[in-house]
Amino acid sequence: xxxxEEDPQALSIQEGENxxxxxxxxxxxxxxxxxxxxxGRGLVHLILIRSNEREKHSGRLRVTLDxxxxxxxxxxxxxxxxxxxxxxxxTDAVGGTASKLTFGTGxxxxxxx
Amino acid sequence: ETxxxxxxxxxxxTRGQQVTLRCSSQSGHxxxxxxxxxxxxxxxxxxxxxxxxxxxxxxxxxRFSGLQFPNYSSELNVxxxxxxxxxxxxxxxxxxxxxxxxxxxxxxxxxx
Numbered sequence: 001x002x003x004x005e006e007d008p009q010a011l012s013i014q015e016g017e018n019x020x021x022x023x024x025x026x027x028x029x030x031x032x033x034x035x036x037x038x039x040g041r042g043l044v045h046l047i048l049i050r051s052n053e054r055e056k057h058s059g060r061l062r063v064t065l066d067x068x069x070x071x072x073x074x075x076x077x078x079x080x081x082x083x084x085x086x087x088x089x090x091t092d093a094v095g096g097t098a099s100k101l102t103f104g105t106g107x108x109x110x111x112x113x
Numbered sequence: 114e115t116x117x118x119x120x121x122x123x124x125x126x127t128r129g130q131q132v133t134l135r136c137s138s139q140s141g142h143x144x145x146x147x148x149x150x151x152x153x154x155x156x157x158x159x160x161x162x163x164x165x166x167x168x169x170x171x172x173x174x175x176r177f178s179g180l181q182f183p184n185y186s187s188e189l190n191v192x193x194x195x196x197x198x199x200x201x202x203x204x205x206x207x208x209x210x211x212x213x214x215x216x217x218x219x220x221x222x223x224x225x
Contacts, residue, residue: 030212031212033212033213035216040150040152040201040219040221041218041219042115042117042203042216042217042218042219043156043203043205043216044115044216045213045214045215048212048213088155088156090155092212099207099211099212099213099214100146100158100161100169100171101146101148101156101158101214102158103148103155103156103157104155105154105155106154106155
């Protein structure tokens with residue numbers, strides 16, 4: 001089963017605008033990650049935020065985490081047509097030797113020229 | 114480039130058949146995880162292998178099984194295929210005690 005929901009399900013913006021996607025989850029987590037998927041192919045890791053962190057930046061990406069609300073947001077600034085893809089949040093709730101990710105339902109982002 | 118390759122890219126099977134999907138990860142990825150992604154959904158965790166032993170399993174029946182080999186390759190086997198098994202199957206390699214997983218491009222399985 002999915003860990004949670006992402007909002008919105010689909011987002012259409014123009015190049016240069018900012019895109020914000022939200023993710024809610026259900027259980028306590030070790031960390032939360034965002035992945036990108038182009039055209040139903042493999043996922044690419046974008047950014048990871050740990051449960052004791054509130055905000056993290058990587059290039060044009062900004063991620064926030066609110067563990068009290070069990071929610072996260074991903075902001076992509078100055079979007080480009082090449083950012084068109086599906087974006088998934090994934091939570092890691094288990095310790096041990098490696099993470100076992102539980103994915104959300106995804107946000108499909110369309111960036112138009 | 115994630116260093117993880119999957120084969121085949123596409124596969125068509127009929128209900129009741131068996132299928133084997135393959136994954137090859139880069140050196141040092143001693144953990145491999147498999148996910149099933151139905152159309153329009155997020156990936157769902159099937160199971161994980163660490164040092165050739167199963168290291169956790171999601172909510173999938175026993176007809177889904179796997180193997181991991183010492184050369185960082187792995188297999189996902191599905192017996193008695195059902196129509197609902199039609200999906201994109203993703204494998205992901207990772208290093209011990211790290212949180213980031215590196216995904217292959219996936220195998221799209223269609224069950225008719």
